[in-house]
Amino acid sequence: MAAETGKDNDIREYADLTPIMKPSGVAIIGASRNPDKVGHVIMQNYIDVGYSGRLYPVNLNDEGNIMGFKAYSSISAIKRPVDLAVIAIPAKGVPKALEECGKAKVKGAIVVSGGFAEIGERQLQEELVEISRKYRMPVMGPNCLGVMDMRSRVDTLFLPTFKIDKPGIGGVSFASQSGAVGSSVLDMIAQEGFGIASFISYGNAAVVDEVDILDYLMRDKHTKVIVFYMEGVKRGKEFIEVARKVTKIKPVVIMKGGITEEGAKAASSHTASMAGSHEAYEAVFRQFGFTEAEGIGDMLNFAKILDTQPGTTGKRIAIITNGGGTGVLATDALYKNGLEIARLSKGSEAVLKKAMPPIVNVRMPLDMAGDADDVRFDKAISTISSDPNVDALMVIALFQTPGADSRVAAKLISYNAAAAKPMVVVSPGGSYTEVHKKMMESSGVPVYESPEDAARSLRALIDYYTYRGYNGKKNR
Amino acid sequence: MEDVMALMDYMEASGLVARYGIHATRGAYVNSAEEAVGFAGKKAVALKVISEEAMHKTKSGMILLGLSGTEQITEGYQTLSEKAKRLGNYKMLVQEMAGSGIEIIIGGKIDQQFGKLILLGLGGIYVETFRDFATRVCPITERDARQMLYQLRSRAVIAPDEKTERVVTGLLMKASKLFYENDISELDLNPLIIYEGNYEAVDIRVLEDKK
Incomplete structure (x- = not known):
């Protein structure tokens, strides 16, 4: 060595x-x-x-x-x-x-x-x-594959437009060493409802490499969140220099391919990237505040919360649900991810007791029952979001229930637009749910299929802002 | 450019870590059983053969622990000298026996891509079973040191209270500084014994970078 x-x-x-x-x-x-x-x-x-x-x-x-x-x-x-x-x-x-x-x-x-x-x-x-x-x-x-820039409208991707959906304009920039991961994820982002600022597929990195790209995206004013798929870096020392700066300015969600020995072999024959031990990469990612994604699912999930939600360093999460069982799963998911259930203040409890019908037991997780409509969602969210004991909200909106319809989605959208605290929505389901998920996501509400995904994403957000020494000031 | 790596002399290495505020267990080279007995006084000691070929002392049987009294020490000295003959160059180190506690490892190594790394892990007989390590790039901040400790599954075992926590993070900061500032390619404080809010560096291995 x-x-x-x-x-x-x-x-x-x-x-x-x-x-x-x-x-x-x-x-x-x-x-x-x-x-x-x-x-x-x-x-x-x-x-x-x-x-x-x-x-x-x-x-x-x-x-x-x-x-x-x-x-x-x-x-x-x-x-x-x-x-x-x-x-x-x-x-x-x-x-x-x-x-x-x-x-x-x-x-x-x-x-x-x-x-x-x-x-x-x-x-x-x-x-x-x-x-x-x-x-x-x-x-x-x-x-x-080259690059796409949503504002200058440069697009060098040689994939026929009918074969790949392209995302709308937004704040996420996505860089990928691999063209295959790049194009498939791009196609998936288009379904997620968050937009991108640019896409960069840089291949063998003969000249322009990870360091140049991170530096560029750090300075790019249209990029709010950077998402990076890499199989290795070419210049370790310079990478650290940029890493130190970039995460203080904007979040970087990173996924590294080739973390197993065989995976690393596949990566080196693939894009001829430089080695370096996996533990060293992990050390660098943790040390300099990267948000590490363990899979493509993580990458998309983390990108959308970081793109749309305000920061927090607090771990007290309020769960509001229109289904009891999902509330239980959500509680488990929080604790599995090192987060905790918020304890509501006496004041909020009193307000909620008045506002909710007698069948609703006012405690966390707040189960508003299956007939909860937009009015009940509104009362619960407006009360709980202003409770000083609450750092972030997880709202479970099950659209299969009799009470939930488009008006619930509309309420969540309007709350999200003015929210000072992060909110994630959990809406698992089929085609009716899908319609509402699309409505919400296109308006900047991060919607997840499971409480686990939502809890992991909240954790990623909290870890990032904790790294940055977030002081409660709204940063966007 | 070819690097020449050489094992730093044990006493020199222990002087180096001392300059960064890490105290090694008291020890000395001895040339005879009598000298070893003299060093020990009334205390129990360990005898170790120090040589390039005997890096893994426990495995090669080049170490004897818990010897006390003239008879035990003399016999131990002779046993080890006999074994060490085939090694050619070697030195005999006598050390006070360390207290018992939790063994941890603090190490430094060089990564091809990112340069000098510092490592913290649970030591002792569980090293291979749990493989509980945390790594960072040198130099590290106090926050990095804390996060390394908290990353370990064995955190509560290693540092059950705040005082011990400060001891461990302090050691990490010192070791990181030492490794970062010197032309060495490997540092191995293994084991460091942590007990009752204190510690002892029982074994120190430093590979020098001689260009």
Whole structure:
């Protein structure tokens, strides 16, 4: 083991990803009329999402017109400023194309082509690194999907739009080393109802790596929450430097692939990422306040609470439910996750006793009974949320019950909009529930399928704000 | 660049940790059974063969514990000397016997990616059974030290009260500083015995980085 690794890392500046994420002119190298080519799909996507900057298809063999845009035989033939070049041609031709980009003063490039270090072609990949250095031009990839920016409307994903749902505009930015995890999670986020600011699939990380991306997303004013899937980092020391800063500004939900020995082997043949022991990664994540996700479910669950809810460091959770059994499960879920049931103040108890029908036993968890309607939900939530003994709320809204309908969902939405304390909603169920879940989520209410998911997510939120030394001031 | 790692001399290592405020169990090198008896006085002692080849002393049988009186110590000295012959270079260390308590491990090692790490774990015979460890990147803050302790399942066993808690977190901070500031590639305080709000560093292993 190289003992001096820590000191002699190749320290360089962070690559500026602005020209890649928010370019005003984009060249697609490998653009094609042939719908089977990746370059065609990328062009189509740019057209579909309505990219507002200039688009320049580049194709060696086609100087006419590609998909309604004037085509160029080379990047140097464009004669106008190009911020970003997206390169989608076979690996062998990439160094030459990249060199031409450098000469033409292109500000950044994305190499979506595979066929580099991930299949053992390290030398070919090294050529890209050298060209990037020579022209001080950040290069993302190779072997990646590239980026999506919801505001600049850059979209280099070569996945046909009918095959993947794309999320709406929001505050979550999602970076993924793996294109496969990236695109499938993106598809899932679209179902979750929270929007994204940007998506970055960075593949082999030959030049632009985790450190650059974290640094960029930390500074990006549209990003409120960062979600990161990685299989390893390339520059440990610099990663720590950025990690120290970023979590003080915004939460980072992180999932690392390759935590088992066999998993790590799969990861290294996959994207040729650098090793480092799992315990060291775990140490870094804990030490610098990352929110560690143990699976894709966690990733989505944590992202939506951190994106939508105010912070708290308190662990006293009030449970309000329209079903007794789910309230019991929720209580268990809280304690399993190191949280506790809030004890209501005498004042709140008195108010609730008056407001609730006699069949309701006023204690925690508050079981409002199956006939609880929007009026009862409203009374309970408004009383309990202002109780000083309560730090956060878990509201269980079972839409199967006779009392619960769209008016309950509407109440939860209106409470959430003005809430000073975090609230999570638990609504397990089928198609009727699904409709209400969508209503609530699209209005920024985090809805979970089980009390366990809700409790884990609350815990993640509390841990994050505890790390940050949250002082009760509303931060957004 | 090739690194040369060498085991730091035991007494030197114990001086190094002392400079960072970690007290090792009183000990000395001896060249004869008489010297060992003289060191012990009326106390019980441990005899240890110190050599590069005998790093795992208990496993290699190069350690004898709880010897007292001229007869026991002399006999122990002779037994160990006989065994140690095949090792070539070695030294004989005599140490006062430590009190009994909970054994913990504080260690430092270098990760390929993130550099120097500090580690805290439950020691003793349960090391392999429970594998109860917490790790952080050096240097650590007081909060990190506390969180490391609280991350352990055995926290209540190791530090049942606040005083012991402060002892353990204090040790962690000192060990982290030591490891961070010196050109060493491995640090092993194993075991550290924790008892009644106090501790003793019974064994110290330091691998130096000699470039």
